[in-house]
Amino acid sequence: MNGKVKGISGATVQVTLPDLQIGDRVFVGEQRLTGEVVRLDGPVATVQVFEENRGLGVHEPVVSAGGPLTVQLGPGLLGGIFDGLQRPLPGLRSTGGDFIAAGSTRLALDMERSFELKPTVRPGSDVKAWQQVGTVTEGHIDHPLFAAVPGVLSEISHGPWTLDRELGRMQDGQWLQGWHSWPVRAARPYRRKLSLSRPLVTGQRCIDLLFPLLKGGVAIIPGGFGTGKTVLEQTIAKFADVDVVVYVGCGERGNEMAGLLDEFSQLQDPRTDRPLSERTIIVANTSNMPVAARESSIFTAVTMAEYYRDLGLDVLFLADSLSRWAEALREISSALEEMPGEDGYPTYLNSRLAGFIERAGVVETMSGAEGSLSMILSVSPPGGDFSEPVTQACLRVSGALLMLDTSLAHRRHYPAINWTQSYSLYSSEAIRHFALEHARWPELRKQCRSLLQREESLREVAEVVGMEGLQESDRLVMRTAEKIRLDFLCQNSFSDDAFADPETTLTRIERLIDEHVELTARLDEGVPLSEILKEAADATG
Amino acid sequence: MRLAEHRYRTVSGIRGPLLFLEDVLSARLGELVRITDPNGQSVEGEVLKINGSQVLVQVFGDTHGLDVGRTEVAFADTVKQAPLGQGCLGRVFDGSFRPRDDLPMFVPERWAPLTGRPINPVARAHPQEFIETGLSSLDVLNTLVRGQKLPVFSCAGLPAREITEQLLRQSRLPGEGEFVLVFVAIGLTHYDYHFYQQTLEGMQSRFVAFINLADDPVVERLLAPRLGLAVAEDLAFEEGMDVLVIMSDMTNYCDALREIATAREDLPGRRGYPGYMYSDLAALYERAGRIHDRPGSVTMLPVLTMPEDDITHPIPDLTGYITEGQIVLSRELHQKGVYPPVDILPSLSRLMQHGIGEGRTRGDHRELANRLYRGYAKGRDLRRLEAVVGRDGMLAEDREMLDFADGFEREFVHQGDDRRGIGESLDVAIGLLERFREVLP
Numbered sequence A: 001m002n003g004k005v006k007g008i009s010g011a012t013v014q015v016t017l018p019d020l021q022i023g024d025r026v027f028v029g030e031q032r033l034t035g036e037v038v039r040l041d042g043p044v045a046t047v048q049v050f051e052e053n054r055g056l057g058v059h060e061p062v063v064s065a066g067g068p069l070t071v072q073l074g075p076g077l078l079g080g081i082f083d084g085l086q087r088p089l090p091g092l093r094s095t096g097g098d099f100i101a102a103g104s105t106r107l108a109l110d111m112e113r114s115f116e117l118k119p120t121v122r123p124g125s126d127v128k129a130w131q132q133v134g135t136v137t138e139g140h141i142d143h144p145l146f147a148a149v150p151g152v153l154s155e156i157s158h159g160p161w162t163l164d165r166e167l168g169r170m171q172d173g174q175w176l177q178g179w180h181s182w183p184v185r186a187a188r189p190y191r192r193k194l195s196l197s198r199p200l201v202t203g204q205r206c207i208d209l210l211f212p213l214l215k216g217g218v219a220i221i222p223g224g225f226g227t228g229k230t231v232l233e234q235t236i237a238k239f240a241d242v243d244v245v246v247y248v249g250c251g252e253r254g255n256e257m258a259g260l261l262d263e264f265s266q267l268q269d270p271r272t273d274r275p276l277s278e279r280t281i282i283v284a285n286t287s288n289m290p291v292a293a294r295e296s297s298i299f300t301a302v303t304m305a306e307y308y309r310d311l312g313l314d315v316l317f318l319a320d321s322l323s324r325w326a327e328a329l330r331e332i333s334s335a336l337e338e339m340p341g342e343d344g345y346p347t348y349l350n351s352r353l354a355g356f357i358e359r360a361g362v363v364e365t366m367s368g369a370e371g372s373l374s375m376i377l378s379v380s381p382p383g384g385d386f387s388e389p390v391t392q393a394c395l396r397v398s399g400a401l402l403m404l405d406t407s408l409a410h411r412r413h414y415p416a417i418n419w420t421q422s423y424s425l426y427s428s429e430a431i432r433h434f435a436l437e438h439a440r441w442p443e444l445r446k447q448c449r450s451l452l453q454r455e456e457s458l459r460e461v462a463e464v465v466g467m468e469g470l471q472e473s474d475r476l477v478m479r480t481a482e483k484i485r486l487d488f489l490c491q492n493s494f495s496d497d498a499f500a501d502p503e504t505t506l507t508r509i510e511r512l513i514d515e516h517v518e519l520t521a522r523l524d525e526g527v528p529l530s531e532i533l534k535e536a537a538d539a540t541g
Numbered sequence B: 001m002r003l004a005e006h007r008y009r010t011v012s013g014i015r016g017p018l019l020f021l022e023d024v025l026s027a028r029l030g031e032l033v034r035i036t037d038p039n040g041q042s043v044e045g046e047v048l049k050i051n052g053s054q055v056l057v058q059v060f061g062d063t064h065g066l067d068v069g070r071t072e073v074a075f076a077d078t079v080k081q082a083p084l085g086q087g088c089l090g091r092v093f094d095g096s097f098r099p100r101d102d103l104p105m106f107v108p109e110r111w112a113p114l115t116g117r118p119i120n121p122v123a124r125a126h127p128q129e130f131i132e133t134g135l136s137s138l139d140v141l142n143t144l145v146r147g148q149k150l151p152v153f154s155c156a157g158l159p160a161r162e163i164t165e166q167l168l169r170q171s172r173l174p175g176e177g178e179f180v181l182v183f184v185a186i187g188l189t190h191y192d193y194h195f196y197q198q199t200l201e202g203m204q205s206r207f208v209a210f211i212n213l214a215d216d217p218v219v220e221r222l223l224a225p226r227l228g229l230a231v232a233e234d235l236a237f238e239e240g241m242d243v244l245v246i247m248s249d250m251t252n253y254c255d256a257l258r259e260i261a262t263a264r265e266d267l268p269g270r271r272g273y274p275g276y277m278y279s280d281l282a283a284l285y286e287r288a289g290r291i292h293d294r295p296g297s298v299t300m301l302p303v304l305t306m307p308e309d310d311i312t313h314p315i316p317d318l319t320g321y322i323t324e325g326q327i328v329l330s331r332e333l334h335q336k337g338v339y340p341p342v343d344i345l346p347s348l349s350r351l352m353q354h355g356i357g358e359g360r361t362r363g364d365h366r367e368l369a370n371r372l373y374r375g376y377a378k379g380r381d382l383r384r385l386e387a388v389v390g391r392d393g394m395l396a397e398d399r400e401m402l403d404f405a406d407g408f409e410r411e412f413v414h415q416g417d418d419r420r421g422i423g424e425s426l427d428v429a430i431g432l433l434e435r436f437r438e439v440l441p
């Protein structure tokens, strides 16, 4: 069906084209810019265009793609770098040059890449939908391939195989494909949700000890600019104990993406000794790319994350920053002249966000395996004010808050996680797990928290009476707490200390707390603090 | 392509910088138009919105003299383009790319749309070559690198101008290279303009200036940076030059954006600034960078004034969310006579990590910087305590830290007009830290 452009206001375009549905993908103008139908008024459809549309003229042609915006799913996504529409950026560069041109099309999957296909069923078997029929090796994972439909298998491919070839054939003549398309806005199905129980080890001492996360959980990291959201997200992307990482740079800096790409191609996964890029998918929609694609980028990314979850893997989804997504939603909504809610955000912000975050969790997949999708999302509150709508909406639907503090960041205390205001609702379950291997975990965590709390209140006292006015035992608490802050909570991402496994995390806090107990005992014996500290300093040399 | 030129006398309304046209056969988003008033005076404009045959045009420049009925609007069938090529070097233009230096227009070698196109993230080379600015507070603690965008956050009455001018004059690339300067003045006072003019003259022909003065049209405040960046991108990525872009004052830019947005009846966001200000600013700032396998670079030093000295105001706030750090000037340091009055604590260069150390600056750089931060942050904390309990109520080592913070400001941050090489700056740091070794191991 052919239609025409009738009106243009920024990225919002009015077109006349019959038989469209909300959510349909259309190609707009001579350049065939990708757009999505967002509103229908009689014969006129309103289309949100995902690409730069300056220069688009009225009367230019519009065609329907005959279905919604989709992503391609199949082996070969790992290691990929895509834009918000799942176009591979290296491919765009090789055909279109160093600057992104509108109207380029490239397929996400490499249809000619050769995989070694090992069938897991024999011809003649009766297979069910979602039953595994073969395996290919993708980087470090065994990538199962499933039958999309039930039937009796008549043929199955084996040996060197590419995605453009058929995977197998049913007796009724239907053939099986090794890849498929999926609408980005639709959550992928699973049999049922399972309860969260396994810890997600981030390698960040502060998080793993004080605010531990679970696989399948959702944590948010709000913080003003420069507080360390991006560095924290990227550090976790490197070291978290998961099989696959999907990282979305949503409306953020191009140079940060370049840095990430550089690092990930050079660094190795400490667990598999393979390049980190092999377990990672990056979606990059930088702040100067069109806002509609920014809005869709997190859906593009989360759909790919779900795909790997459905293979029975542990997937971590990181988005930096969710605020930019919400702002894109606001810009689109305002261009559509919808009624604004708080701070101009559309009133459906909360439900849209909740719907998205619900895609996290641990599931029994359609093929009966257990897969998890965890989310760690950064939030950029304007003016660093956490009462704003996006932070608040995120708080309601997430299980952990890692609040970054501007004053800590100014002191170069990184990660600048505020230990009094952050929390994790996953703590008790995670601690139970850690305690199985490290019996002292719960006790040391408690002591650590209590020392930090006491420091807080003692600091208030000291602001009145001065340090000289504090009792010696209190000054010892202040000293230990300072050590905990500097030697335990601080973790420089640009040093060898960037990653800590649970063992070293535990030994480190154990040492600090045990020393404190020892010194307190000496103090009780009547030895003056100055002498005790001198002894301690001499002992460590 | 249209076969015939489209001209209309169907203006139905004029509101602020906006022009409403009826019965237009064909138009493009962002299409350039030439608007001629009954006296033959003409200005440019561009298509903002199209609804069937109705077209909304944003006028670049003065709307005085335009009327309903006789004003003629001609459609160019193309978006606005900037003339490019080495001919622009050594020249001064206004916010509409008209010569401001009484010389004839140069002959362009190329044309390109003002808005540019986003650099493909995989084509970006991560910025990491150290730029020596000669200011210790930058070079040692907030290192600038080639391809970075690092704004100066100033307050009304602070010497941002002097600092900018100093950065212009004394920034050095590693090796032989010299910068070409693109200077974009936005709503500058005549007084400030004269100040910068002398610096430009001293740069021989290694500059291009776009000057929008305070009494020039407001719409040109939005155009000037785009012209400057189109030129900067061209000089950098087509001609292979290292370009330093200074844009001052971005607060005037944002205010112009708000003014125009209000005229367009766009939904106002925080403090009346439009909700798309983040995207708009990002479209400018993201044009800084370097590209794999190409010489040349665009480094940006935008300058803005924080209204009411408030860093949480939308202008500095959104800027800080986009740029790769910020240099924050402090009224308190200025009053203490420290020049440049750079407050180290809220200042940050996000790209510093890769630009320092052996082979870039010096092997001991990182460690020295960490010790300086640690000491100064602690000293600043203790100053609050000192204000309450007095110096005498404090531990001896805390008093030492207070002295360190003072020494840091007076000897390290303060340097008057002197230019310090990176080695010299690091040595000042070593000298200072040496004296406080007891408390700052």
Ligand SMILES: Nc1ncnc2c1ncn2[C@@H]1O[C@H](COP(=O)(O)OP(=O)(O)O)[C@@H](O)[C@H]1O
Binding pocket: A223, A224, A225, A226, A227, A228, A229, A230, A231, A232, A414, A415, A416, A491, A492, A493, A494, B348, B349, B350, B351, B353
């Ligand atoms: N964990 C960390 N270790 C060392 N430096 C850090 C760490 N987190 C942040 N930083 C410093 O702070 C700067 C800003 O961090 P970034 O993550 O970019 O902030 P945000 O994304 O919140 O604006 C970084 O460039 C780096 O210099």
Ligand SMILES: [Mg+2]
Binding pocket: A229, A230, A231, A252, A320
């Ligand atoms: Mg960030």
